[in-house]
Amino acid sequence: DGGITQSPKYLFRKEGQNVTLSCEQNLNHDAMYWYRQDPGQGLRLIYYSHIVNDFQKGDIAEGYSVSREKKESFPLTVTSAQKNPTAFYLCASSFGTGGRLGSETQYFGPGTRLLVL
Amino acid sequence: GESVGLHLPTLSVQEGDNSIINCAYSNSASDYFIWYKQESGKGPQFIIDIRSNMDKRQGQRVTVLLNKTVKHLSLQIAATQPGDSAVYFCAENRRTGRRALTFGSGTRLQVQP
Numbered sequence: 066d067g068g069i070t071q072s073p074k075y076l077f078r079k080e081g082q083n084v085t086l087s088c089e090q091n092l093n094h095d096a097m098y099w100y101r102q103d104p105g106q107g108l109r110l111i112y113y114s115h116i117v118n119d120f121q122k123g124d125i126a127e128g129y130s131v132s133r134e135k136k137e138s139f140p141l142t143v144t145s146a147q148k149n150p151t152a153f154y155l156c157a158s159s160f161g162t163g164g165r166l167g168s169e170t171q172y173f174g175p176g177t178r179l180l181v182l
Numbered sequence: 183g184e185s186v187g188l189h190l191p192t193l194s195v196q197e198g199d200n201s202i203i204n205c206a207y208s209n210s211a212s213d214y215f216i217w218y219k220q221e222s223g224k225g226p227q228f229i230i231d232i233r234s235n236m237d238k239r240q241g242q243r244v245t246v247l248l249n250k251t252v253k254h255l256s257l258q259i260a261a262t263q264p265g266d267s268a269v270y271f272c273a274e275n276r277r278t279g280r281r282a283l284t285f286g287s288g289t290r291l292q293v294q295p
Contacts, residue, residue, distance in 0.1 A: 069225075071225075098282060100285075106287065106288075107271060107285050107286060107287040107288050108226075108271070108285045110282055113282050123282070153223075155225050155226070157225075169214060169275050169283065170216060170228060170231060171216075171228075171273075171283055172228060173218075173225035173226045173227070174225050175224060175225050176223070176224065176225050178223075
């Protein structure tokens with residue numbers, strides 16, 4: 066059963082705490098992405114990675130960190146520096162970034178909803 | 183700055199009618215566009231895509247039209263059903279700068295029975 070999985074579905078963060086959101090894919094995709102979605106809003110890019118051991122900041126990277134040690138995994142850490150972390154976090158992956166037809170099409174996981182206690 | 187935008191934040195249609203969701207883009211370097219459907223509390227699902235060398239592409243009950251002259255993209259849904267109720271996003275691959283899709287803010291489609 067191939068796809069993208071995110072865990073947990075819901076996550077609660079205490080003030081000053083770092084939390085890590087998991088994203089795993091078994092689609093053999095090279096590229097992975099993290100987005101933040103606020104209620105009634107679109108998707109904003111946090112970080113992306115086109116290859117293992119390399120990643121780039123997106124539009125709203127402050128207060129977040131990532132790692133890409135394995136092709137299948139792209140965990141996102143929400144640090145205490147992120148003062149307004151309550152949001153729906155979406156992970157996506159794509160085969161590539163446009164080198165061949167359709168390779169940049171992103172496929173999304175089910176999301177993690179982060180709430181602050 | 184340049185952006186992918188939508189003409190209507192909410193679209194309400196009667197069940198069985200056709201729906202048209204619009205999207206404007208301003209980056210002439212964009213050469214690939216995708217429509218996604220997002221149901222409440224779920225991740226976006228791929229619906230259909232189109233390359234800039236095409237002006238129309240059809241799927242099952244959906245058609246995407248691309249007008250490069252006016253930088254306009256539309257998604258047509260035939261015989262709209264209650265299960266089509268969702269937020270629809272367009273996304274573009276700009277081919278300049280950051281190598282990642284840029285998403286619009288979305289249109290909510292409400293299907294009335």
